[in-house]
Amino acid sequence: MTTQLRHSPEAARLERLYDAPAALVWELCSTVAGLEEWWTTDGFETRVTSLDLRPGGLLRYTMTATAPEQISFLRDAGVPLTSELCKTFTEVVAPTRLAFLSLIDFVPDREPYDHLTTVDIVPAGERTNVFMTVDPLHDEPWTRQHRSHRHYELDNLEAALRRRLT
DSSP: OOOOOOOOTTOEEEEEEESSOHHHHHHHHHSHHHHHHHOSOTTEEEEEEEEOOSTTOEEEEEEEEOSHHHHHHHHHHTOOSEEEEEEEEEEEETTTEEEEEEEEOOSTTSOOEEEEEEEEEEEETTEEEEEEEEOOOSSHHHHHHHHHHHHHHHHHHHHHHHHHHO
């Protein structure tokens, strides 16, 4: 069963071509060990606390600042160094598609809302195309920042694939 949600017309489609087999990309996107290896932004580490990979299932994880710049920024802003995050899967089509809602509940003076992301994994011979479709957030500055984080995550995925293949 899937709950197919439609992306906003303003959604961005981020594309990457990896020199890795699709099965390995799927593994890194769908297992605790795989996600902990790359699912983070610059200067943070991720620890998955639970993963229920099915529509309606949850991914729960913590992100902890590890780099001096991020630690300093968060301390100066009065924000904890570790945040607990949760995503709800809306589609799981192994080994080609994941879609999930992220609860955006950390924006000051803004009511929490759900944000949709879809990841499509498409084999291309010995290589793999990954298409990440990302809805906009509530305004342009937050949307730009969020898309920047997603690009960084895709860079991390490439590095994780290289480590696994060497």
